[in-house]
Amino acid sequence: MAASGRGAGHGRASSHRRPDPGRRDQRGRPQRRDARSGSSAHPRQSDDLTVPRLLAERHRGRQHAPRAGADHPIHGGHPGPSRPLRVMNPVPRSDRDLPVLELVPSLVESLSRGRSAIVTAPPGTGKSTGLPLALLDDRPGRVIVTQPRRLAARMLADHVARLHGDGSSDAVGFAVRGERRESDATRLLYVTEGLLLRRMLVDPEKAVREGDVVILDEFHERSIDADLVLGILRERGILHVLASATIDADSLGGRLGCDAFDVRARLHPIDITHRRAPSADPCWDLAAEAVREVLEDAGDDGDILVFMPGRREIERTIEACRRFARDIDLVPLHGGLPGSAQDRAVAPQGPRRIVVATNIAETSITIPRVTTVIDAGLARIDRFDPEGEIGRLVTEPIDRAGAVQRAGRAGRVRPGRCIRLYTESEFLRRPEDRTPATERSDLADAFLRLHAAGIDPGSFDWVDPPPAAATEHARRTLRRIDAVSETDLTAIGRRLALLPLPPRIGRFLVDAIDAGGGAFAAAIAAVLSERELARGISSGDRDALPCEGDPEGDLSWRARLVMGPGRDPRGVDTGALVDARRTFRDLMRLCRIRDDGDASAIVPALLQAFPDRVAFRRDDDHRSCAMSGRRHAVLDRDSVVRASGFMVAGAIRGLENRGEGMTVLSMVTVIPEEIAVDRLADRIEEGRRYEFDRERGLMVEIEHRNLDGIEFQSDRRSVGPGSRGAAAAELLRLIEIGEVRIPGWDEKVDAFIERTRRTASWFPERGLTTFDEEDLGVMRAEIVGDRTRLSDLPGSEGILEILRSALDWNDARFVDQMAPTRLALPGGRSMRLTWRSGEPPRGSARIGDLIGLDRTPKVGGGRVPVVLEILAPNRRPVQVTDDLEGFWERTYPALKKELKRRYPRHPWP
Numbered sequence: 001m002a003a004s005g006r007g008a009g010h011g012r013a014s015s016h017r018r019p020d021p022g023r024r025d026q027r028g029r030p031q032r033r034d035a036r037s038g039s040s041a042h043p044r045q046s047d048d049l050t051v052p053r054l055l056a057e058r059h060r061g062r063q064h065a066p067r068a069g070a071d072h073p074i075h076g077g078h079p080g081p082s083r084p085l086r087v088m089n090p091v092p093r094s095d096r097d098l099p100v101l102e103l104v105p106s107l108v109e110s111l112s113r114g115r116s117a118i119v120t121a122p123p124g125t126g127k128s129t130g131l132p133l134a135l136l137d138d139r140p141g142r143v144i145v146t147q148p149r150r151l152a153a154r155m156l157a158d159h160v161a162r163l164h165g166d167g168s169s170d171a172v173g174f175a176v177r178g179e180r181r182e183s184d185a186t187r188l189l190y191v192t193e194g195l196l197l198r199r200m201l202v203d204p205e206k207a208v209r210e211g212d213v214v215i216l217d218e219f220h221e222r223s224i225d226a227d228l229v230l231g232i233l234r235e236r237g238i239l240h241v242l243a244s245a246t247i248d249a250d251s252l253g254g255r256l257g258c259d260a261f262d263v264r265a266r267l268h269p270i271d272i273t274h275r276r277a278p279s280a281d282p283c284w285d286l287a288a289e290a291v292r293e294v295l296e297d298a299g300d301d302g303d304i305l306v307f308m309p310g311r312r313e314i315e316r317t318i319e320a321c322r323r324f325a326r327d328i329d330l331v332p333l334h335g336g337l338p339g340s341a342q343d344r345a346v347a348p349q350g351p352r353r354i355v356v357a358t359n360i361a362e363t364s365i366t367i368p369r370v371t372t373v374i375d376a377g378l379a380r381i382d383r384f385d386p387e388g389e390i391g392r393l394v395t396e397p398i399d400r401a402g403a404v405q406r407a408g409r410a411g412r413v414r415p416g417r418c419i420r421l422y423t424e425s426e427f428l429r430r431p432e433d434r435t436p437a438t439e440r441s442d443l444a445d446a447f448l449r450l451h452a453a454g455i456d457p458g459s460f461d462w463v464d465p466p467p468a469a470a471t472e473h474a475r476r477t478l479r480r481i482d483a484v485s486e487t488d489l490t491a492i493g494r495r496l497a498l499l500p501l502p503p504r505i506g507r508f509l510v511d512a513i514d515a516g517g518g519a520f521a522a523a524i525a526a527v528l529s530e531r532e533l534a535r536g537i538s539s540g541d542r543d544a545l546p547c548e549g550d551p552e553g554d555l556s557w558r559a560r561l562v563m564g565p566g567r568d569p570r571g572v573d574t575g576a577l578v579d580a581r582r583t584f585r586d587l588m589r590l591c592r593i594r595d596d597g598d599a600s601a602i603v604p605a606l607l608q609a610f611p612d613r614v615a616f617r618r619d620d621d622h623r624s625c626a627m628s629g630r631r632h633a634v635l636d637r638d639s640v641v642r643a644s645g646f647m648v649a650g651a652i653r654g655l656e657n658r659g660e661g662m663t664v665l666s667m668v669t670v671i672p673e674e675i676a677v678d679r680l681a682d683r684i685e686e687g688r689r690y691e692f693d694r695e696r697g698l699m700v701e702i703e704h705r706n707l708d709g710i711e712f713q714s715d716r717r718s719v720g721p722g723s724r725g726a727a728a729a730e731l732l733r734l735i736e737i738g739e740v741r742i743p744g745w746d747e748k749v750d751a752f753i754e755r756t757r758r759t760a761s762w763f764p765e766r767g768l769t770t771f772d773e774e775d776l777g778v779m780r781a782e783i784v785g786d787r788t789r790l791s792d793l794p795g796s797e798g799i800l801e802i803l804r805s806a807l808d809w810n811d812a813r814f815v816d817q818m819a820p821t822r823l824a825l826p827g828g829r830s831m832r833l834t835w836r837s838g839e840p841p842r843g844s845a846r847i848g849d850l851i852g853l854d855r856t857p858k859v860g861g862g863r864v865p866v867v868l869e870i871l872a873p874n875r876r877p878v879q880v881t882d883d884l885e886g887f888w889e890r891t892y893p894a895l896k897k898e899l900k901r902r903y904p905r906h907p908w909p
Contacts, residue, residue, distance in 0.1 A: 373409050501529050527667070844868075
């Protein structure tokens with residue numbers, strides 16, 4: 001597969017045949033096939049472009065042993081041409097015949113012209129191993145290969161070192177946070193993106209020197225660190241190669257001005273199947289069902305790799321498979337495992353295995369003997385909301401690029417298959433690529449690193465510029481912790497940039513160390529920066545840790561666990577604890593800490609680092625808390641905090657609860673009130689307010705203190721003479737909004753208002769008041785006056801007098817005449833009228849009292865008929881009508897017979 005140029009500045013490592021429009025590749029795009037004999041899945045073997053030939057011809061017979069006592073500098077070495085890569089043993093056939101090697105001559109020629117490049121190649125074609133080795137032959141400097149994960153960097157280095165020696169070749173090294181194997185003799189270095197970024201910021205000339213070439217492997221994962229490394233490389237003019245199985249090389253190459261190369265051949269074909277129909281069953285049950293089917297296939301004895309979104313699903317899958325896979329190793333693989341457990345998953349020897357992994361196994365690392373991939377199509381993704389300033393860990397469908405990567409794990413050693421636990425239509429509806437990290441991440445750390453490199457984040461050459469909201473949040477966060485001024489880093493910001501910690505945690509550590517926090521502060525910083533390490537620990541083991549005198553909360557005992565030697569209690573995540581202790585040791589070394597530290601330095605430093613995560617818990621029996629900004633929050637169920645009062649959260653996360661967002665507080669530390677008042681004095685407001693005491697029916701006065709709107713102290717007392725006016729005004733406001741009701745404001749009052757409004761509408765020429773809302777507001781204010789007790793307000797008759805005072809004597813008399821409250825009846829009785837808004841006036845009377853009343857009574861000067869509710873002698877309604885004449889004529893004759901029968905003593909004329 002010879003490389004051929006394509007367009008100005010673009011090379012392609014393939015030939016072309018007209019594509020078959022009826023076939024599609026794994027990502028749903030029209031499939032292109034190799035023009036030579038064999039399919040794209042069966043590349044032509046080439047013996048003249050193997051790794052040994054490219055490397056050994058130049059250095060035949062020249063082997064360089066490392067000098068005795070060579071140190072391992074933190075930033076690595078740059079040996080130059082005098083330190084060639086050692087080729088000690090022949091490369092095994094499986095690593096010599098890598099399809100990616102056929103593009104090497106064209107790629108080398110492109111790099112020699114000072115052109116960076118993009119290489120796309122399917123999984124297993126050698127872009128992570130063969131390509132870096134091949135580039136060494138024609139380069140004076142090192143080849144540095146970045147990886148998104150520590151596991152991949154370490155395992156790739158071990159694999160390549162084994163190919164060229166006894167497994168400890170000095171020429172091949174790796175560097176990840178807390179662990180490295182490199183020296184001045186190292187020419188091929190595998191390094192995590194984050195560590196290379198920090199090295200480039202601390203000592204850019206030493207981290208990547210002239211003559212080096214950097215391969216950004218698995219660039220399609222689009223982490224923030226990878227984007228930053230790429231931007232800095234481009235700014236410094238350092239040659240680089242972007243490598244991926246799925247990235248759109250043409251589009252990205254055009255944007256970045258890179259040559260593009262494409263390897264389309266696979267080592268082995270992969271058969272992909274999908275579910276025929278969607279299923280609501282849990283993904284682990286679907287996976288176990290698929291595993292059972294594979295195990296029943298006698299023709300396949302290869303290992304099985306199952307992709308699950310997280311640890312919980314991995315455990316459920318293994319549990320489900322254990323029921324039938326009795327003679328097969330069931331091996332978990334995720335970032336939380338210690339190195340020894342991860343090594344077990346990728347060991348080349350041993351019995352048949354079922355490896356159940358997160359997307360840690362999606363790229364770069366090779367799990368030998370895998371011939372079947374079972375893909376749940378899900379991943380756990382961190383998504384950050386810059387407006388809510390909170391992150392959510394969500395489980396969501398992977399993109400098509402990720403699905404292709406996962407399927408590629410099956411075709412490394414022989415023809416394989418991929419079973420997707422979702423339908424083909426679901427696959428085709430998924431996005432082509434994953435969302436760039438700039439659109440889903442907290443950018444505060446990235447902005448801090450750019451400032452440290454002297455680069456304005458606003459003018460940085462982002463591959464995908466971040467949204468405005470994310471940019472503003474990052475700047476606001478750095479200003480909040482005093483890391484940046486208007487234009488540049490502050491002295492504190494420069495210190496933070498030197499620490500391998502997120503900015504907030506770095507600010508905590510800087511302040512705590514300055515106040516004497518020592519090793520205890522470093523341990524807390526390690527706990528905050530690493531994943532949860534002891535969620536399953538028992539209360540007895542937790543209480544046995546030496547925490548006397550430490551701040552109460554979730555951090556102190558975890559920090560003591562990180563610091564303490566000896567036996568680790570049950571329930572500890574061993575891998576997480578190893579990582580936390582490694583980070584702790586690094587911080588001790590970087591910050592030159594020698595003492596255990598003063599625990600009193602911790603709480604003030606936490607407040608400085610997390611000022612917006614202060615919460616107040618009012619009730620010991622409930623997890624509910626109030627946060628600044630009037631956000632509702634709850635304590636994590638695993639928090640050891642039991643008391644009410646102030647606390648600060650070292651970690652927060654978003655949670656959906658019945659469709660509503662909720663903030664969950666974890667890594668919580670109790671803040672004594674005196675410290676909160678002292679340290680947060682500029683955020684505390686004192687004030688006075690008035691509340692209605694419903695049990696006593698009166699207003700009370702409350703002196704209170706608030707922190708960012710969180711009331712934490714209050715003193716209730718009776719309203720004093722000097723506060724009577726303000727308290728009465730608040731009572732009036734509560735009445736206006738319907739929170740409090742005036743006891744004397746009854747149906748008579750409402751009826752008078754309605755009668756007046758009706759009369760005004762019937763006789764507009766009189767100019768009567770209509771008691772609109774403004775009028776009623778004036779009336780209510782007069783009713784309340786300066787009173788603060790409901791018992792002191794006037795009753796119904798008093799309120800009616802106040803309302804009548806809005807009319808003169810003649811108008812009030814006119815209202816009583818036109819809209820009366822009672823009507824006289826022929827038998828000497830009277831009928832009460834009810835007046836309700838939107839309804840005609842209504843009266844209720846027994847039929848006997850209406851005898852002699854021939855016509856429907858009317859009000860409003862004979863304009864408006866009254867609706868009559870006619871009652872039987874037992875006061876039950878027999879008719880409702882506004883046509884009394886019709887009632888007597890049509891209804892009464894038949895009704896009279898029934899009434900005579902039931903009430904014979906009554907006269908029924």
